[in-house]
Amino acid sequence: MRHFTRLAALAAFGAVLGTGTVAQELYAPNLAYRTGPFAATGIPLMNGQRDYMTMLNARDGGIGGVAINFEECETGYSTEKGVECYEKTKGQAIVTQPWSTGITLQVLPKSNVDQIPILAPGYGFSPMADGKVFQWAFNTPASYWDAASMMLEYIGEENLKGKKVAFLHLDHPFGKEPLPLMEKKAADIGFELLPIPVGLKEMQNQSAQWLQIRRERPDYVIMWGWGAMNAGAITEAVKTRFPMDKMIGVWWAGHDADLKIVGEDGKGYKSISFSYPVLDAPLMADIQKYVVDEGKTLSNEEEMQGVFYSRGLVISMILAEGIKVAQEHAGTAEISPSDLRWGLENLNITEARLAELGMTGMVPPFQTTCANHTGHSGGWMLEWDGEKFQKVSDLLQAEAEVIAPLEAQMAAEYAAANEPWPVSACN
Amino acid sequence: MLYRTAGQFKTSYKADQALFPVKQDAILLGVILVFAWVVFPLAASEFTFQTLLIPILIYALAAMGLNILTGYAGQLSLGTAAFMGVGAYACYKMVTLMPWMNPIVAILLSGVFSAGVGVAFGIPSLRIKGFYLAIATLAAQFFLVWLFEKWAWLYNYNASGAIQVPNLEMFGVYVAGPQADSLVQYYVVLAIVSVMTMLCINLTRGTLGRTWKATRDVDIAAELIGINLMKSKLTAFMVSSYIVGVAGALFVFMWRGAAEPNLFDIPLSFRILFIAIIGGLGSILGNYLGAILIVGLPVVLGTLPAALGVPIASSMVEHINVMMVGALIIFFLIIEPHGLAQLWRLIREKLIIWPFPH
CATH class of the missing domain: 3.40.50.2300 (Response regulator)
Structure with a gap:
């Protein structure tokens, strides 16, 4: 019996100690x-x-x-x-x-x-x-729409008018995310948007996509890539001699290791970023x-x-x-x-x-x-100088007046599709 | 002792051909059903529902569909995931076009669409066999996933290209969508899977099942004894795709809540094929055993080190997990190439003659 009491006391002590550490x-x-x-x-x-x-x-x-x-x-x-x-x-x-x-x-x-x-x-x-x-x-x-807006702003409206912009993206919810904004901007500014999807299976072999880019001769390539897709696109761009300074990636496409593969040849490649080392x-x-x-x-x-x-x-x-x-x-x-x-x-x-x-x-x-x-x-435009990424722009800001109504509209659609969905008034 | 069959005499053909000629089998099934319907739901946590109970049932159902085609009718298929996708997308379109529709009716109807697609892609099976047929079903796999990506109408022109399950109500209770309770979803899945299993057991024991088995074993001989091969193969494709389609609808509506096209890509097809092969081709029980091994084991292995208090990084656990599951698959295939169902069959036989083996 004494043995049991001691055991119980020990267990109780342990429990107190246990909850103590968990709460801390x-x-x-x-x-x-x-x-x-x-x-x-x-x-x-x-x-x-x-x-x-x-x-x-x-x-x-x-x-x-x-x-x-x-x-x-x-x-x-x-x-x-x-x-x-x-x-x-x-x-x-x-x-x-x-x-x-x-x-x-x-x-x-x-x-x-x-x-x-x-x-x-x-x-x-x-x-x-x-x-x-x-x-x-x-x-x-x-957000991704901020990124797209800042990229277009960096290129400049006057450089976009009447031009052709290829939008090379992963064929996945992530890659399709900026499309509504890009389409709207394409209509507003008046440039031709050419969405080129890269399937998850084709990430490492993008020869078909880059053949299309060579044929269509876009003035800019905006890339929405992640994982193995980035290295694939960058090596393919170098191989087809696409001018690297006309290629801009989202922040997830600005990984140093992807660019190190091509080194000097990748010089001029840009990536928008909200962070900088x-x-x-x-x-x-x-x-x-x-x-x-x-x-x-x-x-x-x-x-x-x-x-x-x-x-x-x-x-x-x-x-x-x-x-x-x-x-x-x-x-x-x-x-x-x-x-x-x-x-x-x-x-x-x-x-x-x-x-x-x-x-x-x-x-x-x-x-x-x-x-x-x-x-x-907002964010900065980073450029690959052959060894590392350098900041090449001042702080860019996304166009709130274009993005905000789109956000409100899409959010309302989401809430409607997922009824009942509580919406706060934010007072 | 537990499985003593002495004294269980059969006096009619009907009794001899009953589903459970041995009384203990029926008792065992009863115990399992009590566990599935009463004990698990009472005892399980949210985590158990979402990572073990619901997925195991759904994967078992999908594997059962494949097993009808591959295990019973002998037609190798690599397009299971795509047919699941057809079911899921059909269900999504139905509930969004007709929000008044009962979700369970929608799920059961979505199988009809995948059955239709399955029959269409089953037509080549009339001329080609074996590995060549596998390649033909692989075409279905690629084509359908491509269609899910490109045909924007299927996902209601959603910007992200994914389908999202809305909140679906039935008699005042949410059965699908984020508001749904796991317990309710579990019961819906369990009910549908139970009914489907009963259907499959009876189908495979009946005329149709015998026709399929004859087609599988020697198709020329089957044709000679008067079996219509076209009918046999296409019904196998139809029934199999129906079940797989229902499993696909359950997969998205009762478990995942959202799906993107590449979810229904080859890895899922292979996963289900593994479940069917490891569980045992040509067996209904095997699908469950295979699903428990393939779906349940990684979860258990993943939670084990933390539960035992072993400090290992979670990425390391994942690496070990992959190796262990791989090793176990090889182990089971060497020890029992006919699958876990055969293993159980042997154990049961041993139990019946125990303690006096010949």
Whole structure:
């Protein structure tokens, strides 16, 4: 009997201890993909995200004194695994980071039921910017429509009139995403838009698409590629001697490793981006001190200088800032998913805040509100100089007056198709 | 002891040819059904519903459809996923064009469309056999996925090119879409799968099933004894595609909630073919066993290290998982090339004669 009491006491003690440790952290899982066909582009992003959170945990003891449990759940970019991960993590998670348009589409309708914010920085559904309809989804700091608008703005209206623009895209929800905006702009400005889809099976062999490009002789090629498609398109462009300075990719098509394959021949290739690696930023020194020197990183020096790694840092910064704002508002460090939604809705990343974070120049300042879940930070045009990407433009801004009505219209269509869908008034 | 058949005398042909000539089989099935209908729904969590129970049932149904064609009628097909896609898109078009339609009726009707498409692509089977037929069905696979991508009417001109399941109500309860409860969806899937399974068991035991088996074994001999090969092969394609189409509609409407065209690409076809082969060709039970192995095992393996408290990175778990599943498939194929169903058949035989083996 005594034995039993002792055992029971031990169990009770363990339970107290157990709940104590569980409560002392915030669970912010990441649906990562370090395996599968998209791993090459996924790994640097995931490493950046992970290192930022590791650094916060080591330097500040987490956020607001609570450690962040930044566990990864492997999806391999497969929607099926993604849903499995979502179901597995949603019990304790304060956020879902779906990391694939397919998984986002799957999880998005459930967000109103499960009430966990979806954070999809720079991807997902562009109309998610409409916070009144998509109350739980965030694609901060810029959407795909922003990207398309900024690319056209960079080329310049006068250079587009009467010209032909080939839109080389992955034949997938992700690649089709900017089409409504591009079609509208093509009609407004008066250029010919030539959509050229690349099937998922043809990613690595785009000879048919580039034959078409050679035949049609477009003045510009705008590329919406991801994973193996980017390297395929860039090598094919070099092979067919398409002028590289007339080729512009979305931010997911600006991966250093894809360009390193062609090196000097890729000179002039451009990619729009909402992030930029600033290697001498104070943040990088902290990462070096608290993560790399401690041997806690999975990354390497070359990767850490790339665009994608620093984008991973920016993405984790957005989440961390959201948590911080939420903690201040809720008055407690242990926030709930709906607190975090408030936090992500009230982000105000100013130049001053970026300087405090040691991230000046790594991301443009932006601000979100209840009705605006994107923040529309704008972005920079990056150009490949043969060795790395360089910033070649001032801060570009998307045309809000064109995008906003489109967002509202598409969001309303989505809500209508998914009735009953709660729409907030955002007062 | 458990499976003692002594004393179970049959006094009529009818009794001898009954579905369960051995009483214990019926009891066992009863126990399984009680588990499926009562115990699992009461005990399962959301995670279990979404990653184990619902997908296993749907995959088993799809494999059953393929098994009718490949296992019973001997016509090799690599286009299963495309036929599932036909079912899913047909169901999507029906519920969006006719929102008043009962979702279950829509799901059952969507199979009719895939049956039609299946028969059309089954016509070459009248002239070609074996691997050559597999190539012909592969054409269906490529063509249909291409059609899902290009024919914008199919996905209601949605900008993303994907189909999204709307909230569908039935008698005041949501059965599909984001508002639907997993428990309700599980019961809908279970009911449809149960009815389909019963249908398949009876079809394969009846005249049609015997015709199919004769066609599979030696088609010339079958023709000589008066079996109409055209009828036999095309009915096999029809029934198989119907079941596969219903499975496809369930796949999207009761489980995934959204689908893009490349979901119905070859990997899914192969997955279902693996389930059918590992479970056992020419068996109904095998589809379930195969689905449990192929769908359930990775989930269990994935959650095991965390449950045991072993600190492994999730990407590592995934790598190990892929290797283990691959190794297990090879292991099962070496140990029992006729599939898990045959393994169960042997165990059952051993149990019947136990403890006095000859």
